[in-house]
Amino acid sequence: MATYKVKIWRQSGPNANGHMERHIVKGIDGDMSFLEMLDHLNEDLEEQGKEPVAFDHDCREGICGACSLVINGQAHGPETTTTCQLHMRSFEEHNVSEIDIEPFRATAFPIIKDCVVDRSGFDRVIQSGGFVSVNTGNAPDANANAIPKPEADTAFDAAACIGCGACVAACKNASAMLFVSAKVSHLAHLPQGDAERRERVHSMVNTMDKEGFGSCTNYGECEAACPKSISTDNIATLNREFIRSKVGPTT
Amino acid sequence: MKLDAKIPEGPIQDKWANHKMAMKLVNPANKRKYKVIIIGSGLAGASAAATMGELGYNVDCFCFQDSPRRAHSIAAQGGINAAKNYPGDGDSIYRLFYDTVKGGDFRSREANVYRLAEISNQIIDHCVAQGVPFAREYGGLLANRSFGGAQVSRTFYARGQTGQQLLIGAYQALSRQIAAGTVQMHTRSEMLDVVVDDNTAKGVIVRNLVTGQIESHAADAVVLATGGYGNVFYLSTNAMGCNVTAAYRAYKKGAGFANPCYTQIHPTCIPVSGEHQSKLTLMSESLRNDGRVWVPKELGDKRKPDEIPENERDYYLERKYPSFGNLAPRDIASRSAKEVCDEGRGVGNTGLGVYLDFRDAISRLGEDTISARYGNLFDMYERITAENPYQNPMRIYPAVHYTMGGLWVDYNLMSTIQGLYVIGEANFSDHGANRLGASALMQGLADGYFVLPQTIADYLASLGSDHQRTPIEDQAFVDAEEAVKSQVNTLLNINGRRTVDSFHKELGRIMWENCGMSRTKSGLETAIEEIPRLRQEFWNDVKVNGTADNLNMSLEKAGRVADFLEFGELMCRDALAREESAGGHFRAEHQTSEGEALRNDDDFCHAAVWEYTADDEAPVRHREELDFENIKLATRSYK
Ligand SMILES: Cc1cc2nc3c(=O)[nH]c(=O)nc-3n(C[C@H](O)[C@H](O)[C@H](O)COP(=O)(O)OP(=O)(O)OC[C@H]3O[C@@H](n4cnc5c(N)ncnc54)[C@H](O)[C@@H]3O)c2cc1C
Ligand code: SF4
Numbered sequence: 001m002a003t004y005k006v007k008i009w010r011q012s013g014p015n016a017n018g019h020m021e022r023h024i025v026k027g028i029d030g031d032m033s034f035l036e037m038l039d040h041l042n043e044d045l046e047e048q049g050k051e052p053v054a055f056d057h058d059c060r061e062g063i064c065g066a067c068s069l070v071i072n073g074q075a076h077g078p079e080t081t082t083t084c085q086l087h088m089r090s091f092e093e094h095n096v097s098e099i100d101i102e103p104f105r106a107t108a109f110p111i112i113k114d115c116v117v118d119r120s121g122f123d124r125v126i127q128s129g130g131f132v133s134v135n136t137g138n139a140p141d142a143n144a145n146a147i148p149k150p151e152a153d154t155a156f157d158a159a160a161c162i163g164c165g166a167c168v169a170a171c172k173n174a175s176a177m178l179f180v181s182a183k184v185s186h187l188a189h190l191p192q193g194d195a196e197r198r199e200r201v202h203s204m205v206n207t208m209d210k211e212g213f214g215s216c217t218n219y220g221e222c223e224a225a226c227p228k229s230i231s232t233d234n235i236a237t238l239n240r241e242f243i244r245s246k247v248g249p250t251t
Numbered sequence: 252m253k254l255d256a257k258i259p260e261g262p263i264q265d266k267w268a269n270h271k272m273a274m275k276l277v278n279p280a281n282k283r284k285y286k287v288i289i290i291g292s293g294l295a296g297a298s299a300a301a302t303m304g305e306l307g308y309n310v311d312c313f314c315f316q317d318s319p320r321r322a323h324s325i326a327a328q329g330g331i332n333a334a335k336n337y338p339g340d341g342d343s344i345y346r347l348f349y350d351t352v353k354g355g356d357f358r359s360r361e362a363n364v365y366r367l368a369e370i371s372n373q374i375i376d377h378c379v380a381q382g383v384p385f386a387r388e389y390g391g392l393l394a395n396r397s398f399g400g401a402q403v404s405r406t407f408y409a410r411g412q413t414g415q416q417l418l419i420g421a422y423q424a425l426s427r428q429i430a431a432g433t434v435q436m437h438t439r440s441e442m443l444d445v446v447v448d449d450n451t452a453k454g455v456i457v458r459n460l461v462t463g464q465i466e467s468h469a470a471d472a473v474v475l476a477t478g479g480y481g482n483v484f485y486l487s488t489n490a491m492g493c494n495v496t497a498a499y500r501a502y503k504k505g506a507g508f509a510n511p512c513y514t515q516i517h518p519t520c521i522p523v524s525g526e527h528q529s530k531l532t533l534m535s536e537s538l539r540n541d542g543r544v545w546v547p548k549e550l551g552d553k554r555k556p557d558e559i560p561e562n563e564r565d566y567y568l569e570r571k572y573p574s575f576g577n578l579a580p581r582d583i584a585s586r587s588a589k590e591v592c593d594e595g596r597g598v599g600n601t602g603l604g605v606y607l608d609f610r611d612a613i614s615r616l617g618e619d620t621i622s623a624r625y626g627n628l629f630d631m632y633e634r635i636t637a638e639n640p641y642q643n644p645m646r647i648y649p650a651v652h653y654t655m656g657g658l659w660v661d662y663n664l665m666s667t668i669q670g671l672y673v674i675g676e677a678n679f680s681d682h683g684a685n686r687l688g689a690s691a692l693m694q695g696l697a698d699g700y701f702v703l704p705q706t707i708a709d710y711l712a713s714l715g716s717d718h719q720r721t722p723i724e725d726q727a728f729v730d731a732e733e734a735v736k737s738q739v740n741t742l743l744n745i746n747g748r749r750t751v752d753s754f755h756k757e758l759g760r761i762m763w764e765n766c767g768m769s770r771t772k773s774g775l776e777t778a779i780e781e782i783p784r785l786r787q788e789f790w791n792d793v794k795v796n797g798t799a800d801n802l803n804m805s806l807e808k809a810g811r812v813a814d815f816l817e818f819g820e821l822m823c824r825d826a827l828a829r830e831e832s833a834g835g836h837f838r839a840e841h842q843t844s845e846g847e848a849l850r851n852d853d854d855f856c857h858a859a860v861w862e863y864t865a866d867d868e869a870p871v872r873h874r875e876e877l878d879f880e881n882i883k884l885a886t887r888s889y890k
């Protein structure tokens with residue numbers, strides 16, 4: 001059982017000033033997940049009649065993309081995984097006993113409370129074109145189109161994005177390029193996405209700019225922080241799609 | 252309470268087609284005038300909202316997460332069934348129908364299940380058209396695998412992330428409608444009541460979780476797509492936010508609740524590691540295609556697994572169920588695991604675990620093949636347990652996973668409240684007493700894309716041309732809003748000593764011990780005494796900090812736990828009244844000499860539907876008799 005010195009961001013509301021608050025968290029087992037450590041802290045706070053720290057989480061399986069903490073300066077902490085899949089043994093094994101916890105920071109992700117931020121900008125980027133325009137109805141037989149496995153696999157790799165926003169939080173410019181390119185690339189690698197590829201890339205990039213995400217200057221921090229190992233190759237695909245959509249044929 | 256299932260006439264394979272022809276349509280120009288509220292943005296809710304939007308209705312969709320893409324459906328791993336018969340292994344709509352009815356231990360409604368099987372193929376077509384990246388073979392065609400107790404390969408999958416990919420498909424379709432202005436999306440919003448007048452749904456009361464504002468929303472029809480209630484057990488494989496609130500509050504407003512005791516305990520989850528545990532993680536059932544389940548033959552054998560020779564291992568599923576072996580259905584596999592652990596042959600520190608061993612598959616197929624099939628699951632296992640499953644067998648134990656019970660709906664998916672529809676895991680309709688693997692995704696999407704948008708039109712059209720939506724100034728809204736506000740204030744003002752979580756944990760323990768994998772009369776009676784006591788303590792002694800006018804996650808949790816504290820009792824009452832064993836409901840008093848579930852078709856071939864009467868008064872049990880006209884009632888055997 002280990003003890004940690006935790007400093008965590010507290011901010012009572014969107015317009016309030018925030019600060020780091022210090023806590024000593026005792027009785028932490030290496031098998032506990034990072035969020036279970038925070039549950040433990042919150043249980044203590046509640047028993048003392050204090051408000052627990054607000055943070056987003058839901059599935060705790062690394063798939064919903066809700067959890068979103070910067071831990072000792074790194075989005076989702078020291079491992080290539082989501083905050084919820086991080087375990088306390090990772091700190092124990094490296095003799096780290098001080099933990100700083102902050103929200104994902106970006107102009108486009110305003111803070112709602114404590115470590116909870118508003119990532120609805122991502123939803124609006126998808127709304128602007130991250131889909132295939134097909135109504136529910138009589139789609140052709142699913143096997144009407146064979147898709148070569150390598151293409152399907154590349155599309156899948158991009159589709160694995162969970163929309164967590166770590167790429168934005170890790171980027172000095174708070175760029176959303178990795179997230180946007182993952183969706184562009186997922187649909188660009190499939191025949192279903194072909195008809196709208198021109199408009200899609202344009203309007204998604206425009207919306208990204210409008211939402212206040214920064215520009216991409218190829219630091220590559222996004223890929224390093226991404227829990228799903230989304231590759232910056234997708235950014236190259238996006239750039240290619242963007243240029244092609246201006247100059248040439250779409251296929 | 253009148254239960255009319257409204258099953259269409261005619262042979263089973265024609266019912267849905269005939270019904271579609273017989274239903275009224277809404278004139279395209281009028282669709283915009285109808286407002287439909289959809290609570291939930293999981294597979295069921297998102298697919299319904301998107302489709303209703305495409306059709307031109309005016310839709311308001313709500314979810315409590317920060318984005319519709321994060322609904323709990325995202326976590327589904329294994330796959331989705333369809334009767335495509337692409338592998339040519341003898342599958343058909345009829346066989347999928349048959350397997351689902353049998354798998355549900357003859358406690359589902361034939362007509363609904365047949366429709367589900369019939370629609371299954373369209374779902375796959377539609378999802379592929381959306382760009383859902385299902386697994387493919389080298390030739391570029393879709394790949395299938397066998398899954399969870401099926402003897403044909405009918406499961407479509409997307410690595411271990413099928414739910415994610417399907418949900419993102421539905422979310423993208425929904426996003427397109429949000430952009431088109433047909434759907435208004437309300438995230439971080441929790442529905443706390445349905446407004447009902449004259450047994451007809453008029454709208455909902457919602458709390459904006461960011462501002463704390465309590466709002467009224469009026470509609471011509473309300474759809475609940477709010478998922479399952481497995482978290483009544485505290486520990487389950489469900490996401491932390493999953494809850495029964497929407498369904499339970501609808502029940503208190505007059506919607507019948509069907510078969511609340513039917514819970515699915517999934518056999519392959521990572522065992523509990525300690526008191527701190529906040530949730531359990533599922534290891535996809537697809538692992539049972541290649542993994543072999545065993546425990547030592549000796550009681551209390553503490554040797555490491557690789558030190559236990561072959562002849563001292565008990566591959567108990569293969570032994571007991573030679574034809575299905577490791578692929579025996581979930582309820583059977585779970586109960587067998589509990590049995591061997593109760594005998595004292597369980598493994599791991601707690602003794603609550605069995606091995607799932609890939610040694611033979613690795614030596615037969617090579618580590619690369621196994622890693623290509625299950626790599627992400629193996630990684631997840633290692634991350635959580637710090638053990639390498641390529642070298643040591645996994646340890647697994649059953650955990651609460653899915654709830655077959657839910658609000659009662661007729662063939663049109665309408666509850667006993669007019670204009671209140673229930674889709675996805677929140678209803679009771681298709682899985683009977685046990686759900687087969689890869690069938691929940693199928694059902695959620697069948698309901699949302701293909702059934703509800705058709706059946707709801709019939710209702711809306713029947714409202715007539717002079718129909719007026721009830722305004723939110725109406726007394727029914729005012730009263731409901733008042734009640735919700737008053738509950739919020741009460742919770743904040745109790746100012747007791749115990750945290751919300753401590754109550755939730757205690758309830759979970761009562762439920763797991765008495766209403767879990769094996770249930771007895773005396774255990775259930777104890778729970779029915781203990782739960783009201785705990786509930787009373789909650790209302791006297793809970794401590795909820797913070798205020799009502801901003802993001803307050805303890806307050807949200809308190810409301811959900813308050814409902815679980817009532818609902819848990821209803822589950823136990825249902826389990827007590829059902830004097831038989833069927834699927835996920837195992838009453839120790841009703842078993843064969845070999846320890847298999849013993850149904851009682853003479854007295855219990857029905858869905859039990861509970862009607863709320865008053866707080867602290869026993870609810871009334873009604874029944875919908877189930878007729879099996881196509882598939883003969885038979886004892887389920889997997890031997
Ligand atoms: C770990 C795991 C793996 C699974 N794997 C498979 C699988 O491989 N194959 C398969 O077929 N099934 C699987 N299932 C089951 C399946 O995922 C679910 O049954 C299904 O996704 C439920 O979908 P749904 O749309 O009904 O509900 P959910 O996806 O749970 O969505 C519920 C929605 O309702 C909203 N909501 C709830 N209450 C309120 C409220 N009061 N106010 C506002 N909004 C509310 C939530 O925000 C959410 O948007 C799995 C389940 C789990 C837990
Ligand atoms: S690209 Fe990676 S880091 Fe960015 S949102 Fe997607 S999963 Fe998260």
Ligand code: FES
Pocket residue numbers: 056057058059060061062063064065066067082083084085
């Ligand atoms: S809580 Fe879902 S990804 Fe972390």
